[in-house]
Amino acid sequence: MLGFLQQVGGQFGAWFYLIAGGLAFAEAAVMVGLVLPGETALVVAGxxxxxxxxxxxxxxxxxxxxxxxGDSVGYELGRRSGPWLRSSRLGRRVGDDRWRRTDDFLRRYGGRAVLLGRFTAGLRALTPGMAGMARMPYLRTFLPWNLAGAAVWGAGCVLLGYGFSASLATMSRAVTYAPLVLIAVAAAVLLLLRLRKKRSPGPTWRRSTRS
Structure with missing residues (x-):
């Protein structure tokens, strides 16, 4: 699997910037996150x-x-065409239940919902648009929470993929030598058992006597 990824990745090269960045942008801007979470692309980019x-x-x-x-575009789309968006074909595919849950989530947490929603795939795609529909103040409320969420989520996903790759490389090296280690341990255990068996005296029986 690692060899396959290395072969494919060598061909993509700098396209990773565009592909991963484009999916992270489109997740909330055009609700792509309902189908393909952008975090997957960012982890692969890491x-x-x-x-x-x-x-x-x-x-x-x-x-x-x-x-x-991407979230700012989603906010503006919701602010300008919220009712039309909910009644559109895309809005009907999203479903009333998702719209209602996102609306309740936004009403409950206010500006914090922009940050908290970043870490849930469905909410991440819908919360910016719902914030725009609700006319959440952009500069005072939406933008600061949006920037904080983007910094933590975007950097975190890329660094997670980077750390996973480092762990995978370590594991692959360990797996290479693990059988040899196991064989050596098994041989040592068998040798100790044989030596112990040779040194231990045979069973002695004592005849009980009654006084």
Missing amino acids: FAAHQGWIALWPMVGVAVCAAAV
Whole structure:
């Protein structure tokens, strides 16, 4: 599997910036996150950064910016065409239950919902648009929470993929030598058992006597 990813990743190269950033942007901007969570693309991009196909910190910057701008576009879309969006074909596919749960979530947490919703796939796609429909103040409330969520989520997903790749490389090296270690341990245990068996005296029986 690792070899397959390395072969594919070597061909994509710098396209990871565009693909992962585009999915992070589109997740809330056009509700792509209801079908394909952007976090998956960012984790793969972190893996690509560890393999050396792209640079880590530029990818982190792309992830954070794409997430923040995508949510801002989703907010503006909700503010301008909220009722039409909910009654559109896309809105009907989202379903009344998802709209209602997002509305309740926003009403309950206010500006914090923009940050908290970032870490749940369905809410991440719908919360910005719902915030726009509710006319949440953009500069005073939505934008600060949006930037905070984008920074934590975008950077976190990329770094998670980077760390996973490092762990995978360590595990692959360990797996290479693990059978040899197990064989050596098993041989040592068998040898100790044989030596102990040779040194231990045979069973002695005592005849009980009655006085």
